[in-house]
Amino acid sequence: MPASSKLLLMGLVSVFCFSNPSFAKNYVEGQVIVKFADAHNMDDARVTLDNTFFDVDQAIIPENGIFLVKPITNMTTEQAIQQLTHMDAVVYAQADHYVTKRNTPNDPRFQEQWGLSNPTEGADIRALDAWKFGLGGKDRAGRDIVVAVVDGGVDVNHEDLKENIWVNSGEIAGNGIDDDGNGYVDDVNGWNVFDDNGTVSADRHGTHVAGIVGARGDNGLHTVGVNWNVKIMAVEGASGQTSTVLKAYGYVLKQKQLYLETNGEKGANVVSTNSSFGVDYAKCDSGQYPAWNDIYNEMGKAGILSAAATANMNVDVDATGDVPTGCSSDYLITVTNTTRADKKSSYAGYGATTIDIGAPGTDILSTLPGNRAGTLTGTSMATPHVAGAVAFLHSVASEAFFATVQANPGDAALLVKKLMLSSVDPIADLDGKTVSGGRLNLAKAATVISSHSSEACFP
Template identity: 45%
Template sequence: MKAFYFLLVLLVTLSSLNAQSLIVQWEEGKDLERKVVGEESRRLLVPSLHIEQIDFASEDALHLAVKELSPCTCVRALEIDRKVDFRTDPNDDFYGSEQGNLIRAGFDRAWDLTSGGKTSEGTDIVVAILDAGFDVEHPDLEENLWVNPEEIPGDFRDNDGNGYVDDIHGWNMIDDSNVYPLNTHGTQVIGLLGAKGNNNRGVSGTNWDIKMMVLSISTISNIVESYGYILAQRQLYNSTDGREGAFIVATNASFGVEGGTCEDFAVWGGLYEELGRAGVLTAAATANQNWDVDMFGDMPTDCPTDFLIGVANVGTDDRLYRSSGFGKENIDLGAPGEESYSTLTRGRYGPFGSTSAAAPYVTGAIALLYSTPCPSLLDRARNDPASAALLVRDAILSSTVPNTSLTFRTATGGSLDVAEAQRMLAESCNLGEAVDFAITAVRPNPAAEEALLETNAIVFSESGRIDLFDSMGRLVRQQSAIRVGGATVTLRLNVAGLASGWYSILVTERDRVARSVIVVR
C-alpha cells in the first residue's frame, strides 16, 4: 500500500498537478510530528494554536488522510483548504463580464470596506435621481427604492402633509402622480447607481443597498419642483435629528441644456447652493458634445457652486470620449461611462453609455463615502451638513487618477477613483477636528517664486482666496486659493515679482480666516 501511494505521489508530482491541502488543529500536548499517509509537506500556520497546513499530491490522498485523522483524539479540528469567494465581488450575473467600469472607477476596492447603503450608525443613505421615468418594478431595482416612512401606501391621503398624496418612492412631477412613466434612460441611470448588489441577479449598482428617491422630470419647472421636494426632505431630517425626512446626500443630474448657462437659469441654478447648505451634493453629466463648455456653456455644469460636480465621459481606453464635453473651469473630473451595462425596462438588461452614464458613478461615490466608518463625518452631517458635503466632495476631487486626456480639460485632470477617495476620507477622519482654521507651515520661507501654505483644514471650497499685505498693511496681491492635494489642505502661494521684504498672509474661506507671514527674497 505504501509503495502504491509513493508511486501515486510520484506520478502526480511529475505531471505537475497542484497539491491539495488539509488544515489541522492538533490537540495541545499531542505529538505534532505524527506523519500522515500521503503527505508531501506541511507548515505551521498558527503556532500558538497548533494549526498546520498539510499538503497532499492528490485529492485521493487528501481524502484518505481525512478518514485517517477524523477519529483521532490527537485532532481538535480539521478542514479541507479551498479558495474563498470574495464577498466584495458581487455574484450578480453580468458583474464579471459586462461591468468593468465599476472596477475601473475603484468600486471593487472600496467594497472591501463597505458596499454602501447605510452609515456606520445604521442610517439609510438616500440619493435622489431626476430623470424622465423609471421601471420601479424591475426586480433588480425595487428593493433599493426609497420608501417614504410617513406615507401609508394606497390610502389616497397625504399622510405626511407635504402636498403629495401617496408619494411612496418620490414623485412623477411630469404628471403630478405617483405612477412613473416607463423610460429606458432613467432605468439605466438608477441601475448603474443602485441596482441591488450580490443578489445573484443581473447587475450590481455602485452601492449594493442604497435607497433611491426617484423623481420624473421633463421641464425646468419639474426640475425646480423636484429639488424643492428633495430639499424639504433633507431639511426635515436635519431639523428633527433624523427622526423624520430622509438623509439625502446626493442627487444625480444626467440631463441639462447644452449651450445654456447658469445665468440663463438662475432659479434652477441657485437651488444647487441651497441643496448644498442642507448637505446635498449633485453630480451632473456634462454635454454630449465635443466642445469646451467653459466657452459654449452647459447647464447645469457651469453653475458656480461648490456643491455641484461636473462629470465628463471616459471611454474604455481611459481617454476622454470623443462625444463628451469638457472644461478646465467647470468640469471637475472624468468617470468611465462609456460601454457601461445596466438595467433596462421590463426587467431586462443592456448596454449604456454617454455622459449620462458617467455621472451616476460619481453620485454613487458620494453615497458610498457616507457609509465609510467615520464618526466625525457623521457629526458634521448633523451639525454642519454643508461642511460634511464639502468634505466628501474634496475627497473625491483630491483623489482622482491622473489622466493626460483630462489634464487641461477638467479641473482635477483626472478620473474617478472611489477607493482612493475612501482612503483619504478615512485618513482625514483619523486626524480629528481642528479647533480653529490655521496655517500650520509656510514652505519655503523665505521664498523667491512660490511657497506652499500647509493648513489644518480638511474641507476647503473653491471660493477660498489668499491676500498678501506688505509691511505697511497695503494689499499688494490677491489670488484664488489653489489646492495642491493631500488629506489636509495645502495651498500654492505665488510671490514671484514681489519686492524683497516681509509680508503678511491672509487666507479666507467662507467664514474662516487664517494668518501667517512670509519673507520674500
C-alpha cells in the same frame, strides 16, 4: 477657536493625514501568533515562556503548537516578533494581520461592467478595492443613505432595483391622502412632477441610471451598482421646462429638510442627486439663470452634493456655457464621460474650470425596464458613478467625517467633493480639460474618507 489656533491645529494634524495607507499598520498591535516546537496545550506553552517577557494569551491550534502570545513589558509588535523568533522553542512568530473579506459580487453580468472593475485593462473606478471598505447603504448611525435620481422615472419594480428603492415609511400608497403631511399625496417612492402624483414611470434612461447608482449587489441577478445597498428616490421631472426641474429638486430638498428637522422621523437622508439634463450653450452665471445656482446651493446647505452630466458634445463648456454644468455652485460636481481606453469620450463636453471629473460613461451595462439589463453610452451614464460614489463614501466614512455630517451637513457635502477631486486617477486626456484632471477612483477616495481622523485632514 481663534483662527490662529485653528491654523496651528491644522498644521499639527495634517502631518498624520496624508500618509500612504499602505504604510499604515495592517496588524493588531500587541499580540503575536507563535508556533512552538513542543508545546501543545496552554500549560506547556506557558512553561515554555517562563522567565521571558511574554505570556500566552490564547490557544489558536494547540495540536499544531500555535498560540497567541502577548508581551508583558512595553515593546512594539516588531520587537516582540524579533525576540520570539530567536527563541529555540519557537518555530515561527508573525503578526496577527487583519484579513479582509473579498467582496466580489455574484451578479452574473458583473464581469461585463468594465467601469466598476477591469483589472486587466484599467480605466475602471476600482470598485472591487472600494468594496473592501463596505458595500454602501447606511451611515455610521445606521441611517439609510438616499440618492435622488432626478430623471424620466425609474422602474421601481425591476427585480434588481426594488430592494434598493427608497420607501417613504410615513406614506400609505394609493389612498389619496398625504399621510406623512409632507405636502405630497401618496409619495411612496418619490414624486412625478409631470402628473403631480407619486406614480413614477418605468423610464428607460432613469432605470439605467438608477442601476449604476445601486443595482442590488450579490443577489444573483443582472448587474451590480456602485452601491450594493442604497436607497434610490425616484423623481420624475428631468425635462420640459426649468420650472419642472425646480419642482423635482424642490421635492428632494423638502424631504432632506424634513429629515434634518425631525431627526430622521420624516423625510429622507438624501446625500446626492443625479441629474443628466440641461440647457445647451447657456451661460449659467450670465444673470439669466439665477434659479439654478440657488437650488443647488439650498440643497447643498442641507448636505446634498448634486452630480450633473455635461453635454454630449465635444465642446469646451468654459467657452460655450452649459446649464447646469457651467454653473458655479460649489455644491455641484460636474461630470464628463470616459471610455474603456481611459480617455475622454469624443462625444463629451469638457472644461478646465467648469467640468470637475471624468467617470466611465461609454458602453455601460446597467438595468433596463422589464427586468432586463443593457448597454448605454453618454455623460448620463458617467454621472451616476459619481452620484453613487457620494453615497458610498458616506457609508464608509470615519467617525470624524460623520461628526461633520451631523454638525454641518453642507460642509460635509463640500468635503466629499474635494476628496473625490483630489483622489482621482490622473489621465492625460482630462489634463487641462477638467478641474481634477482625472477619472474617479472610488477605492482611493474610500481609503481617505474612512481613515481620516479630523476635518482638518481633508484637502
